[in-house]
Amino acid sequence: MSSWSRPDPLMRDLIHLINARRHDHGDTDAAVDTLQAFLEQGREQDLLTVLAALDEDMAEWLFDLVAEAACSVVLDGDLDEKPAYAVMAALELPLQANLPPPLKLKIDPVATADLLHRHLRLPAGTVVRVEPRLLTDATLELMTLQALNEHLIALADSQRTQPITARVHPPVENTAFLIFELIGAPDPSLPEALEERHRRVLLEGLVEQCPELALAPHMLEAPVYAAYAMFDAQNAVRLHRLADETAAVWRDLDPVVRARTIVHLHTQCGNGVYMPVWTDLFDPELPEDHGPLWTSPDVWVFTADLPIEWPGEMLTNRLLAEGCTRFENHIVEAPEN
Incomplete structure (x- = not known):
């Protein structure tokens, strides 16, 4: 049997305000009150999980309300x-x-x-x-x-x-x-x-x-x-750490492998404003089923109305300074909603 359980009253209120927004009505003050209740109950992670699941327009709207509520x-x-x-x-x-x-x-x-x-x-x-x-x-x-x-x-x-x-x-x-x-x-x-x-x-x-x-x-x-x-x-710090970690792993590769390694920067779209970014290091001489030499952990960044630079800019600048020149950018399509 599924382990799914019925949402609690506060989560139902959040679902209702999202549905009201989808139908072009709703009370902004009531929405802020609901989001503040999440924060006062220590349920910040629940809000971030919902943000990660929304489409871009809905997520930006909710992100504005979350910022105001906090x-x-x-x-x-x-x-x-x-x-x-x-x-x-x-x-x-x-x-x-x-x-x-x-x-x-x-x-x-x-x-x-x-x-x-x-x-x-x-x-x-x-x-x-x-x-x-x-x-x-x-x-x-x-x-x-x-x-x-x-x-x-x-x-x-x-x-x-x-x-x-x-x-x-x-x-x-x-x-x-x-x-x-x-x-x-x-x-x-x-x-x-x-x-x-x-x-x-x-x-x-x-x-x-x-x-x-x-x-x-x-x-x-x-x-x-x-x-x-x-x-x-937080975006700046996390992307900086991703760049440093990728550069450190690339630097530690065997010089022959390092010379032919391709850096893949992955960003995900279609999931609103709470976006995972990660990197892979690939050796093109290995068979396709071998997979990457190394994959970084996911770094989650917010993009709603923030002056965030393209996530690859910090990474490529860091690796170019190390002597790495082979990059590919990969946009990972996510199912809607």
């Missing part, structure tokens, strides 16, 4: 008043290259809050709370949606909170993330764009506080939910 909560207040929100956001900032350790990445929370209030043009009455250190992709790689949500709930409940992370890890790429919270915001949405003058003055003010930043205002974009920054950072 990074916004309604503040308690008078029922007759308009609702106010606590929202956790992130700005992606350029770092200088070849920074010597130890990294400081310290900023003045008060001065930075003032900069953000002025140059993001936030509504009056919105309080800005800034994390005192810039975070790196390697630091955010250890974060979870639950951790973001719990941090924000503690903040909204006026509890004394610790910094979101106690330790900053060396960056994998030349990027840092400024994490901040908006307390009492009139809605959970964030500015969709930054005017050039605001972008320039904002970054100049941050570089003055933290010389490790690079003065490249053209790279500064509008803030996003911290969950987006977290997944973007």
Whole structure:
């Protein structure tokens, strides 16, 4: 007999909101409430599993809601008043290259809050709370949606909170993330764009506080939910590790075999935004039924609305630097839904 069991009430609510979206109706606020309930029950992995099974349009829609659910909560207040929100956001900032350790990445929370209030043009009455250190992709790689949500709930409940992370890890790429919270915001949405003058003055003010930043205002974009920054950072770290691991195995091959080895980069499509990436090393002189010399573990990356580069770019650049020049890209078609 099958081991399948009936979905619990919360999973049924998630199925209902997905079906409502497919039929062009549904309540966004109710959907966010459902997703927050998953996070509060420690069921983040259930959400990621569902994301992996959806088609691309549905997965991007759900991913937006998951990011909002993890990074916004309604503040308690008078029922007759308009609702106010606590929202956790992130700005992606350029770092200088070849920074010597130890990294400081310290900023003045008060001065930075003032900069953000002025140059993001936030509504009056919105309080800005800034994390005192810039975070790196390697630091955010250890974060979870639950951790973001719990941090924000503690903040909204006026509890004394610790910094979101106690330790900053060396960056994998030349990027840092400024994490901040908006307390009492009139809605959970964030500015969709930054005017050039605001972008320039904002970054100049941050570089003055933290010389490790690079003065490249053209790279500064509008803030996003911290969950987006977290997944973007995790993509960078995981793809970097995949490239390093593949390069190390290629380097250890016998020189004669190495000279003829072909690197296959596999990406899967048709399963939405939660995508596995992996590599194979093939020796073309071996029979086809031999299979690859080596296959890497799967690396799962998110692609919804994130500034992720094509996954092969980091890998090929890394291997080209090692002297490897033979590559093939393989798109693995997945059954719909």
